[in-house]
Amino acid sequence: MNLREYITTFIDPDFRGKIPFRHTSKRYTKHQIITDFEQIEASIYFLRQGIVEVNINSESEIKILDFFFAHSFFCSYSSLLTHTPSDVQIVAVTECIVEAIRFEDLKKAYHHSLIANQLGRIETERLYLRKVKREKQLLTQSSEAQYLTLLAEHPEVIAQLPVNKISRYLGIRPESLSRIRKRIIS
């Protein structure tokens, strides 16, 4: 799915015009850093293909805060909006193909374009809900329940992510994840 298809599928089925901001295809190799800690985020990315992870430095340990999968937008959004150094790092987990949109270009479009604002609004609503959901998950769900949620929503995770990444996302050791997996299968 490319950006235009995404817009006609999720934002406005009647959209026929020109996309009102520049977007550039980029390819990242597996393990390549897309946005680093302390970098000021300047772009928003539409993930056409692949998986990225969002890492955070918590008590001198790198934890996985989130994963993004194909056909979604990602970036270090707080850094982008406030023009401050990023406290997260975004890394390609698999080879990734993205459409990069410079925030400068998007901001210009925000002045006059209905579709740019609809896209920005809807994607920000999604990020907001994601944040609320993840927060609630962390506060209330056991690792096993979190794993089941991830499995239900993104079965491709199991096929494409190594065990140590999933366990770092769940905040548990790989051996504990193995035990959870065995329990679920049996």
Added chain:
Amino acid sequence: MNLREYITTFIDPDFRGKIPFRHTSKRYTKHQIITDFEQIEASIYFLRQGIVEVNINSESEIKILDFFFAHSFFCSYSSLLTHTPSDVQIVAVTECIVEAIRFEDLKKAYHHSLIANQLGRIETERLYLRKVKREKQLLTQSSEAQYLTLLAEHPEVIAQLPVNKISRYLGIRPESLSRIRKRIIS
């Protein structure tokens, strides 16, 4: 500041048109519940005057999650967007005057109105940043630092909020807050 003044101050200084959705003035008395737990949120509120608190039920204890002050938008936003029962309760801390906007009316405006989408996008960006900031504060700041942040950003809090509300927001006992206050003054 009314809704139109808010829009020309914070969204688009050139906006001259008609506000593209209905908004109705309402008055809430002190302690009145605006949105209750388990209610499905159907409106967004622009707070013209007063202070509201957002409460959450955490381990069978009501905690204050957030305060909103005059000239900001509030509602149980997850409930509104996902049409699910609210897990927060919104209460008038002081007498409040609001402009209530039915989400049904706003959604219609989102189909065609640039200013409605700009407003929706920018307010959602603010809520997102607020969520990120509060989360970071909870994870990293001491109660004293959180109190100082609240004091610096909203000095009116001290004048208008009782000690027990501030301490419930900070997650500490009123006596601990008194000690913090004494330490700061001395």
